[in-house]
Every structure is written in C-alpha cells, then in structure tokens.
Amino acid sequence: MKLPFNLDNIRLRNKMMIIYVLCVLLPIVLTNVVFYRATTEKVKNQRMQDIERALEQVKNEFRSEIEDAVSVSSVFFTDYNLNQILEEEYQNPADYVSAYDSYFRRILNSYTPVYTSMQNIKIYLDNPTMLHSGGIGFLSEQAKKSVWYRALRDAKNANPVLVRTAREDTFVPGLGAPYRDTFSIVRRMNYFDGNKWEKILKIELRTSAVEQVFGNLNLNGYVYLLNEKGSIEYTTDPNVNWPVDTVFYNELQKPKDAIEFETTYAGISYMKGWKIVGTISEEEVFRVVRKSREFIIWLAAANLFISTLIITWISRSMNVRLVNILRHMKKVKNQQFVTIEDGASRDEIGQLQVEFNRMSLQIKRLINDVYIADIERKSLEIEHRKAQLNALQSQINPHFLFNSLETIRMRSLIKNETETAKIIHNMAKLLRSSLAWSKDRVTVEEELEFILCFLEIQQYRFGDRLVYRLDVDPNAKKAVIPKMVFLPFVENASIHGIEPLKHGGEIDIRIELGTDCLEFSIRDNGVGMKKEQVERMYGFLDNVEELGERIGVQNVIYRLKMLYGDRIRLFIDSAPGEGTHIQISLPVQADPGPQT
Structure with a gap:
C-alpha cells in the first residue's frame, strides 16, 4: 500500500x-x-x-x-x-x-x-x-x-x-x-x-x-x-x-x-x-x-x-557520522579511496564505517587485480566475513544486554533497592533462558524457577492484585520435561486472565507425579475464555502447523504433539467471567543427568 x-x-x-x-x-x-x-x-x-x-x-x-x-x-x-x-x-x-x-x-x-x-x-x-x-x-x-x-x-x-x-x-x-x-x-x-x-x-x-x-x-x-x-x-x-x-x-x-x-x-x-x-x-x-x-x-x-x-x-551522534560517511562515499565516486579515520564504534553506524573502510580498500585492490578468478575469490571471502560478522553480532548483543541488566541490578543493590534488583535478576534469568536453547530438556524444578521469576515480576507490577499459590509434589521435581512448556500457560493466565480485572485475581498451580504420567494443572479466576477460544486451543492438537517466532501456548502444544504424539492429554474448562482451568498430562521421564 x-x-x-x-x-x-x-x-x-x-x-x-x-x-x-x-x-x-x-x-x-x-x-x-x-x-x-x-x-x-x-x-x-x-x-x-x-x-x-x-x-x-x-x-x-x-x-x-x-x-x-x-x-x-x-x-x-x-x-x-x-x-x-x-x-x-x-x-x-x-x-x-x-x-x-x-x-x-x-x-x-x-x-x-x-x-x-x-x-x-x-x-x-x-x-x-x-x-x-x-x-x-x-x-x-x-x-x-x-x-x-x-x-x-x-x-x-x-x-x-x-x-x-x-x-x-x-x-x-x-x-x-x-x-x-x-x-x-x-x-x-x-x-x-x-x-x-x-x-x-x-x-x-x-x-x-x-x-x-x-x-x-x-x-x-x-x-x-x-x-x-x-x-x-x-x-x-x-x-x-x-x-x-x-x-x-x-x-x-x-x-x-x-x-x-x-x-x-x-x-x-x-x-x-x-x-x-x-x-x-x-x-x-x-x-x-x-x-x-x-x-x-x-x-x-x-x-x-x-x-x-x-x-x-x-x-x-547518528547524523554527524552518517554525513561523514556520505562525504567519503562521494570521494569514492571520484576514485578517491580515502578511509574514515574516526574511531570505530560498536553500533550499526560504526559497523557501517568499518565496512566502508574495508570496501574502499577492497575496491582499490580489485581495480588493480585483472583476474576474474581472484575477483570471485575475494567476493566469496567478503561474503564469508559478513556471515562471521553477523554471527558475532548475534553473540555480542545478548551479552551486552545481560551485562547491562547486571549493572543495573548491582546499582540497585548498592542503593538498597533490593526489590528492584530481584526483579531485574528475574528478568535477566528469564531472558537468558529464552535465548539459550542448547539445552531443550529441563527438570520440573528448573521450570518452576522460570515460573517463579515470571510470577514475581508480575506481582511487582500488580502488587496485591495478583495472588498465586504453588502446590508441587516433591517427587515430581526431578521429572524431565521440554523446556518452557508450563511457563506460557502461566503467562496466559496472568496477562489474559487476571490483568483485565480491576480488582486482580488468583492463580493456583499444581504439579503431581503419577504412576505413568506427570500432571500439570493451572487455575485462575480471571475473565475466562469464550467457547470458540477453547475449541481453537483443542484444535492445536489436531493441526500441526509451522512454529511461529514466539514461544506461546500454540507453539507449546505443537511441540508436545511432535514429541509425545497421542500420549499427551489436554483438558480445558473455561467460560466468560468464570475463570479458566487447564490440565496437561505428559508421559513420565526421569532426569537424564547433566547435558553437555
């Protein structure tokens, strides 16, 4: 348009x-x-x-x-x-x-x-x-x-x-x-x-x-x-x-x-x-x-x-450096391959300056190179380095974010703002876990840490408006489950169930270990769901589509369906104004030990 x-x-x-x-x-x-x-x-x-x-x-x-x-x-x-x-x-x-x-x-x-x-x-x-x-x-x-x-x-x-x-x-x-x-x-x-x-x-x-x-x-x-x-x-x-x-x-x-x-x-x-x-x-x-x-x-x-x-x-900061780059690009047009002498920064404009300098030098060498094979080789080398740079950038940015959050947390502790420091720590923990997928299986005890981090953040936002209770079978804590399969349901109950209520609400979470299955149950007294929404969630079990970019309830059900097939059980009880009760049964799997 x-x-x-x-x-x-x-x-x-x-x-x-x-x-x-x-x-x-x-x-x-x-x-x-x-x-x-x-x-x-x-x-x-x-x-x-x-x-x-x-x-x-x-x-x-x-x-x-x-x-x-x-x-x-x-x-x-x-x-x-x-x-x-x-x-x-x-x-x-x-x-x-x-x-x-x-x-x-x-x-x-x-x-x-x-x-x-x-x-x-x-x-x-x-x-x-x-x-x-x-x-x-x-x-x-x-x-x-x-x-x-x-x-x-x-x-x-x-x-x-x-x-x-x-x-x-x-x-x-x-x-x-x-x-x-x-x-x-x-x-x-x-x-x-x-x-x-x-x-x-x-x-x-x-x-x-x-x-x-x-x-x-x-x-x-x-x-x-x-x-x-x-x-x-x-x-x-x-x-x-x-x-x-x-x-x-x-x-x-x-x-x-x-x-x-x-x-x-x-x-x-x-x-x-x-x-x-x-x-x-x-x-x-x-x-x-x-x-x-x-x-x-x-x-x-x-x-x-x-x-x-x-x-x-x-x-x-942006305009001065972009104008400087533009001025040097005009010199390249006149075959004056002058590099930018300013100190390279780590943001996108700084990377653009680095790439411009590299491009200018390479163009200058390419002009003097008469062989097409050498040109092709150098082009492949440039593409390879770009891929390396992108990979490096994808590693740097999360570490920069974690370091920034840790710095803010330490400053909060110095100022005796322990509650703020605790919430920042929980946010960093959740973010690090959502970005690191080298370990796609966790224990129930580890999943509970993510849930507690999220609930503490939500309670920091809403105060007394949010009350939550956890009832976990001690024998279930060592059971192994796919990473972040329970957290999206807790997020749904908090954001879509309790947050719209002016007076707040309650969330009850229960995890039990049976003889051949692990049962996860979450109940809230929020706004509830319409019949169409409940039927749509049941439909996720039958139609496995391409996974989206977010780790939501739909993707969780798709993942469980691919991992366990017909062995999973899903029960949903909800109505507008009467809250929501969701229960999931998974096959039991013991803790395999630390993963490398």
Whole structure:
C-alpha cells in the first residue's frame, strides 16, 4: 500500500525532529493536560467533600449538645416527685426548704456537673409559696414577655423548644436590646394531670460549648446557623451582630468568590427547618489544586527537557557520522579511496564505517587485480566475513544486554533497592533462558524457577492484585520435561486472565507425579475464555502447523504433539467471567543427568 506522503526524501535530522514532535512533545503535553484536568477535578471534589464532612460534623456536634439538654428536660418532665414538690402549697418557708433539700437540690446537682454543655437549669413557676432561688424562678409578667416564653407560647404541643436566649443573671452595659448569645431548651412541665401552677423548665447551654462546636470548622470562611425563617441564630462572622440584631442570611453581602455549603436538620421537631450554612472562600478550595498544578507543570518540563536532551544527543551522534560517511562515499565516486579515520564504534553506524573502510580498500585492490578468478575469490571471502560478522553480532548483543541488566541490578543493590534488583535478576534469568536453547530438556524444578521469576515480576507490577499459590509434589521435581512448556500457560493466565480485572485475581498451580504420567494443572479466576477460544486451543492438537517466532501456548502444544504424539492429554474448562482451568498430562521421564 502506497502512503499518501513519502518520507524517503526528508533529511534524517528532520525525520528525527518529526519523531520528536509526534512521539515525545505532543504525547507529553497531551498526557499532562489530561492528567492535570483529571487531577484537578479529583482534588477539587475531594476538597469539597472534606468541607462538607466538616460542616456535617459541626451539625452533629451541635445537635448532640442540644439532645443532651433535651434528654435532661425529659427526666425533669416525667419526674413525679419533682412535680409533687412544685405543686405543693407550703405554709412556711421552712417546709419548702426541707422539701427542696430532700429531693430537688439532689437531682439538680446530679445533672449540671455531668453534662458540661449545660450551664444553668431553672424552673419558672407562679407558685407564690416557694422561694425563687436555687434553680427556682418566679414566672412574673416580665418573664412572660421574654423571648423564650413567647416561643413556648407559640408552640402547640408539649415538645421542647429550642430558642436563643440571654444568659441568666448577666447584663451587658451599653446594649439597649437583650444580648442573646446562648441557646436554651424550654419546656412546659404538664406531663401529669391536675396542675394548679404553670411550670416551665429552662435549660441553658454553656456559651463556650457552642463557640467550641462552631469553631471546629477551621477553614477560611464563616459558619451560619439559620432558623426556619432564614434568620441567623449564630455565626462565626464577626461582621454580623447576631446576639443583638435580627439578621436574615439572604440579606448579607457575601464575597463574589464565596462557595456555599449547606446541611439541614431533618426529623427533629424542635429544630425543624433549621440548617447550617458555610461560606468558604474559593481560595480555600483551589489552594491544593494549584499545588498539584505546579507539580504537574514542573514534571512536564522535566520530562520535556530530559527527552529533548536525549533525542538531541542521539540524533547528533547518528547524523554527524552518517554525513561523514556520505562525504567519503562521494570521494569514492571520484576514485578517491580515502578511509574514515574516526574511531570505530560498536553500533550499526560504526559497523557501517568499518565496512566502508574495508570496501574502499577492497575496491582499490580489485581495480588493480585483472583476474576474474581472484575477483570471485575475494567476493566469496567478503561474503564469508559478513556471515562471521553477523554471527558475532548475534553473540555480542545478548551479552551486552545481560551485562547491562547486571549493572543495573548491582546499582540497585548498592542503593538498597533490593526489590528492584530481584526483579531485574528475574528478568535477566528469564531472558537468558529464552535465548539459550542448547539445552531443550529441563527438570520440573528448573521450570518452576522460570515460573517463579515470571510470577514475581508480575506481582511487582500488580502488587496485591495478583495472588498465586504453588502446590508441587516433591517427587515430581526431578521429572524431565521440554523446556518452557508450563511457563506460557502461566503467562496466559496472568496477562489474559487476571490483568483485565480491576480488582486482580488468583492463580493456583499444581504439579503431581503419577504412576505413568506427570500432571500439570493451572487455575485462575480471571475473565475466562469464550467457547470458540477453547475449541481453537483443542484444535492445536489436531493441526500441526509451522512454529511461529514466539514461544506461546500454540507453539507449546505443537511441540508436545511432535514429541509425545497421542500420549499427551489436554483438558480445558473455561467460560466468560468464570475463570479458566487447564490440565496437561505428559508421559513420565526421569532426569537424564547433566547435558553437555
């Protein structure tokens, strides 16, 4: 297929620039942009959730303070003895003091120290025969004009009422209006029938406890407690004089960048319609977002700088030497057989320089040689040397790779990165085994070493997502099998079975030695295979085709079929979403000893 554009006429340096732009610059920029947007959204949502949880905690703590007072009010409300004391008409103060000391003082002192959120418990009643002190107050006309009494009068049932009140026995000079800076639970004590007197229980919360609850939201913003009418009952905003003035939240002038959070009280009769609103500066929400943005920008800049430096370095190494070779080739065209004096390198361009020098010298000798037989002989010699060079190269490259991996492993050990060193060692071991086929038969114990290397590498990739178990019969370890016949099935189970699962999975491997066969079984709880895939694997037993380049499951079955014929047994049990179970039975073969 002919491409719509041709790159053959573009200079190598420009090709490297195209590769850099398309394969490095654009992917890094696009990846970081996508990563930044996703990270920003995630951080923003997480921050919003943290603020909402903090506001919910303030709501619950304030509700807990109120419920403590409500619980105490229910005890007073249903106390028969207390009701009898309050309903009694006393002939003289001594009788009242005796009744007060015998019961009322005791229950009054038993609750105030326990519930630190309450600072005062007082019962207002219009019984004139009682002394109005020590938790007993006279329900005078002035008291009936108070905010808490009017709120209780408007209530249509005996449920407690939450109302903001002024503290008992306090007076703030210079304030014309009452300074209502705390909350109280007020309740009519009419649980029992036949009440002669009007009795009202008033439990006052401790102001410092309320301030502590709303001060827990340590954020750059303000908290507002609103009643059912939208009026501010409490706030941390110093610009609102809430203890004195009646201020509606909707009338406040809020900053333009303020973000509102709201949580309501539901299912509570005495707080029906109440809610807590928090206004947080946008700076508070996006502060962490900006930190992540700076990190991403610096990361992208570092990636671009390092990749640009490496590509420039590599491209210059290639371009300068290729231009030098091209210049000498033009001299050959003009019959100037000048060799390249630069030091020969071991990469392909270096080999090209060596071959060019050799070619130049040979051409020069061939021009002076008049005999065709000698030309043919020298051509054969060149071809022979090329074959030797290719063979030598095929030997050098793997050793170079192994030495490089060993160097990386040793550097990791020096830096105490033992886990990384172990994985590199496993990779080198697997690679060396896959390249060295001078020994095509191994023991089960040696095959298990390859399997363990592979599983440790996979577990290094996936962490806790991959769990594997090995159950090997000790008598089976010395049995001889073809090299790398079990490893491809383990690789299939890990990569195609477990890797697609987000939560990971498990692999169970079992090897047993029977009387006349060796059984290998592998089971995973991965994505499974379709019926067509299972039938295709069974088909490998019947149709032996040409082996491919990779040592996969297909090639393994082909190899086993050629080595053992009909003596092998293959069992596959798999379905989509139910995992895969594969069992192979091979004829038993003992360890023949070391091979040379």
